Amino acid sequence: MTAKKHSVGEHLRDQGVSRRAFLKFCTASASLMALPPGLIPAMAAALEQARRPSVIWLSFQECTGCTESLTRSHAPTVEDLILEMISLDYHHTLQAAAGEAAEAAREQAMKDNFGNYLLIVDGSLPGPDANPGYSTIAGVSNYAMLMEAVEGAAAVIAVGTCAAFGGLPEAAPNPTGAVAVMDLIKDKPLVNVSGCPPVPMVISGVLAHYLAFGRLPELDEYHRPLAFFGQSIHDRCYRRPFYDKGLFAETFDDEGARAGWCLYRLGCKGPSTYNACATMRWNAGTSWPIEAGHPCLGCSEPRFWDAGSFYAPLSVPTDLSSTQVLTAGAAGALVGGTVATLARRTVETAAASRQPVTADELEQTL
Amino acid sequence: MSPIVNPAVNPEATTFNLERGLAAFRAEIDGPVAAFFSSCVHCGICAQSCPFYLETGDPKYTPILKLEPLRLVWESEFTLWGKIKGALGLQRKVTDAMLAEWEELIYDSCSMCGRCSMVCPVGNDIQAMVRKSREGMVAAGHAPEGLAGAAVRAVKTGSPMGLQWKTLQVQIEHVQTSSGLTVPVDQPGVDYLVMLSSMEVINFPEYLEAITKIFDHAGVTWTLSTQCFEATNAGIQIGNKDIAALLVERVVDAAVKLGVKNVISPECGHAYTAIRWEGPNLIGRRYPFRVFHIIEVLDQLRAQGRITTEGKELDRLSLHDPCNLARKSGVIQQQRNLMDLVADQFVELPEHGRFQWCCGAGGGVSSNERAEPLKLAAFKRKKAQIEAVEPERMVTMCATCRTQLEEGLEHFNMDIPVVGLTELIADHLVDKEEPA
Numbered sequence: 001m002t003a004k005k006h007s008v009g010e011h012l013r014d015q016g017v018s019r020r021a022f023l024k025f026c027t028a029s030a031s032l033m034a035l036p037p038g039l040i041p042a043m044a045a046a047l048e049q050a051r052r053p054s055v056i057w058l059s060f061q062e063c064t065g066c067t068e069s070l071t072r073s074h075a076p077t078v079e080d081l082i083l084e085m086i087s088l089d090y091h092h093t094l095q096a097a098a099g100e101a102a103e104a105a106r107e108q109a110m111k112d113n114f115g116n117y118l119l120i121v122d123g124s125l126p127g128p129d130a131n132p133g134y135s136t137i138a139g140v141s142n143y144a145m146l147m148e149a150v151e152g153a154a155a156v157i158a159v160g161t162c163a164a165f166g167g168l169p170e171a172a173p174n175p176t177g178a179v180a181v182m183d184l185i186k187d188k189p190l191v192n193v194s195g196c197p198p199v200p201m202v203i204s205g206v207l208a209h210y211l212a213f214g215r216l217p218e219l220d221e222y223h224r225p226l227a228f229f230g231q232s233i234h235d236r237c238y239r240r241p242f243y244d245k246g247l248f249a250e251t252f253d254d255e256g257a258r259a260g261w262c263l264y265r266l267g268c269k270g271p272s273t274y275n276a277c278a279t280m281r282w283n284a285g286t287s288w289p290i291e292a293g294h295p296c297l298g299c300s301e302p303r304f305w306d307a308g309s310f311y312a313p314l315s316v317p318t319d320l321s322s323t324q325v326l327t328a329g330a331a332g333a334l335v336g337g338t339v340a341t342l343a344r345r346t347v348e349t350a351a352a353s354r355q356p357v358t359a360d361e362l363e364q365t366l
Numbered sequence: 367m368s369p370i371v372n373p374a375v376n377p378e379a380t381t382f383n384l385e386r387g388l389a390a391f392r393a394e395i396d397g398p399v400a401a402f403f404s405s406c407v408h409c410g411i412c413a414q415s416c417p418f419y420l421e422t423g424d425p426k427y428t429p430i431l432k433l434e435p436l437r438l439v440w441e442s443e444f445t446l447w448g449k450i451k452g453a454l455g456l457q458r459k460v461t462d463a464m465l466a467e468w469e470e471l472i473y474d475s476c477s478m479c480g481r482c483s484m485v486c487p488v489g490n491d492i493q494a495m496v497r498k499s500r501e502g503m504v505a506a507g508h509a510p511e512g513l514a515g516a517a518v519r520a521v522k523t524g525s526p527m528g529l530q531w532k533t534l535q536v537q538i539e540h541v542q543t544s545s546g547l548t549v550p551v552d553q554p555g556v557d558y559l560v561m562l563s564s565m566e567v568i569n570f571p572e573y574l575e576a577i578t579k580i581f582d583h584a585g586v587t588w589t590l591s592t593q594c595f596e597a598t599n600a601g602i603q604i605g606n607k608d609i610a611a612l613l614v615e616r617v618v619d620a621a622v623k624l625g626v627k628n629v630i631s632p633e634c635g636h637a638y639t640a641i642r643w644e645g646p647n648l649i650g651r652r653y654p655f656r657v658f659h660i661i662e663v664l665d666q667l668r669a670q671g672r673i674t675t676e677g678k679e680l681d682r683l684s685l686h687d688p689c690n691l692a693r694k695s696g697v698i699q700q701q702r703n704l705m706d707l708v709a710d711q712f713v714e715l716p717e718h719g720r721f722q723w724c725c726g727a728g729g730g731v732s733s734n735e736r737a738e739p740l741k742l743a744a745f746k747r748k749k750a751q752i753e754a755v756e757p758e759r760m761v762t763m764c765a766t767c768r769t770q771l772e773e774g775l776e777h778f779n780m781d782i783p784v785v786g787l788t789e790l791i792a793d794h795l796v797d798k799e800e801p802a
Contacts, residue, residue, distance in 0.1 A: 339446075
């Protein structure tokens with residue numbers, strides 16, 4: 001593999017990528033991660049010199065949606081650029097090789113770059129205690145393959161909610177005993193790029209950060225990069241002013257829905273969901289779910305599949321009907337009213353039986 | 367509210383006892399009381415606002431603890447938990463011994479200055495509940511002797527100090543001789559009925575002379591009433607609505623009989639809140655006249671340009687706001703406007719206006735001889751404030767505050783005289799031009 005001898009800069013020029021396109025990419029990546037503008041030249045210089053790292057991409061219990069997302073590039077071929085800047089030595093959807101040759105490529109890459117390669121995982125995997133037969137590649141269980149691959153990895157990036165949090169395979173009743181990557185890997189730097197699928201620029205942004213600065217970006221408590229997951233969908237939503245005014249769509253076909261009012265009452269999980277959709281949008285910045293008229297499902301959050309109906313509003317009990325709530329309220333009001341009436345009667349009786357104090361009485365006490 | 371007389375009550379059995387006291391406590395429990403006790407978060411900030419706690423350091427003087435009898439009645443008779451605890455025998459009961467112990471807390475160590483109500487983070491009106499608690503204490507026979515005596519004298523002689531019109535008559539003659547003006551008595555249809563406090567008549571006769579001069583200067587029509595001259599209300603101090611209502615009725619009757627438009631409460635704190643705020647509720651009807659504190663009237667006259675002064679006091683003066691006037695009634699700016707008229711060097715105490723500190727003598731504490739040591743202890747807070755700004759004289763507008771300041775400053779050997787604001791204004795009036 002001759003490419004490995006080249007720096008990223010040399011490789012890009014070999015590929016015919018202009019200096020201008022490269023700087024544009026650096027600027028876009030830096031601004032995505034909210035880095036100060038002063039860091040753009042530093043990032044460009046670092047990327048120029050960076051040795052293209054070997055990347056091994058393992059796909060386990062997944063739907064390939066995350067890979068599909070990554071390949072839906074926007075901004076001038078940013079994701080293509082990323083693919084040029086790394087040496088993707090194993091990715092069984094994208095690689096040309098198949099069968100034994102493919103596995104041999106992986107083993108070779110792991111051996112040649114031991115301790116230095118990036119391990120990207122998409123999909124959850126049956127845990128160590130589950131039946132390994134639910135998901136295997138070339139006869140090797142996902143668990144065994146992950147454990148073997150992680151040994152020589154410099155860092156691990158879990159792409160997609162399945163890899164990050166277990167996702168759909170792990171949803172109740174979790175028949176395959178699926179677990180998230182971070183449940184198994186405790187001793188390596190790990191980034192979760194959640195989302196079902198993640199926003200493509202977020203995947204490429206994390207890779208660019210790693211390449212430019214040689215370390216992983218700042219993370220939140222779920223190991224997600226803060227630059228992309230630091231703010232809730234709700235806080236950045238363009239429909240937020242309607243929420244603040246109390247203007248809500250009540251059905252998908254009412255006046256409010258047509259006028260583009262807030263989708264909170266239709267079950268939008270925006271307030272509890274942290275992701276970059278509201279600012280980066282999808283399909284080359286064309287639109288995003290809420291702009292298309294559908295409430296946020298909260299797909300970048302742990303256990304989003306099991307968190308009640310997608311169409312139940314966040315703060316309304318899901319298992320009580322409005323009749324039950326009203327009945328309970330009426331009963332409470334009745335009890336409270338009765339107690340208040342009894343208390344008032346006690347006070348009135350006391351006031352009525354109260355003997356007025358006279359000066360003569362007081363005088364007797366002197 | 368007019369007193370409800372139950373004909374079933376045997377007049378022979380009119381003795382104060384625990385049962386009667388508990389009934390009075392019970393009758394005082396209303397929505398606000400229930401809400402206040404339910405909301406208390408036990409933060410103790412009320413203790414930090416109370417001069418009696420701060421200057422003694424004894425935690426039993428924490429304002430909210432003073433309400434324990436009222437709180438127990440509320441808890442045991444009006445809450446589910448209290449009833450359950452009662453059924454299990456776990457609820458503390460209000461006993462005669464407890465009320466005897468609390469007498470000092472509810473009377474001797476509380477001037478009802480309202481600072482605790484002001485600072486309470488959940489808005490509990492603690493001083494109002496002390497006022498309510500006193501209703502129960504009176505009915506249970508646990509009111510201090512000094513206050514009971516004052517109340518009896520107020521009802522029977524018309525003055526808590528046993529003062530009679532003839533004493534005032536002598537004062538009036540002195541004022542007329544010294545000022546050459548007439549003090550109007552029983553003049554119907556005038557603008558103002560002037561009320562006095564016995565304390566002023568005895569200790570500060572200069573007040574009557576001062577208003578005589580000022581009203582003559584400003585061309586105000588006014589009168590005293592032989593039927594009722596006493597503005598103070600011993601019923602409010604001891605905490606009994608029957609006696610309080612009776613005393614308010616006397617003022618109302620006198621004002622109605624003379625057909626005056628306004629009634630002026632004198633340089634006294636509680637007399638003003640009694641007649642201005644509690645009065646209509648006590649008698650259960652609206653007044654056909656308006657009520658002002660003398661300081662409010664003077665400031666109105668100043669604003670109308672009816673008071674012309676000359677010269678200023680040149681020494682360093684500071685001002686003590688009476689709690690009833692400033693904190694409880696919002697009369698704060700008026701006295702400062704008047705000070706500006708006559709004071710060259712006016713310096714504010716560190717905390718003043720709504721957040722001033724009590725002199726320690728209000729709420730009946732000064733009528734309660736037993737409370738003397740506590741009254742002096744609470745004064746230390748005021749003393750520290752005065753020391754901080756080192757005035758040459760103090761000015762105030764309440765006879766009780768003034769007496770307390772004078773006695774307290776003398777006790778601590780501080781040579782700072784105290785004057786009433788009304789007299790200070792009278793001293794600087796421009797002489798009327800004699801008609802040619």
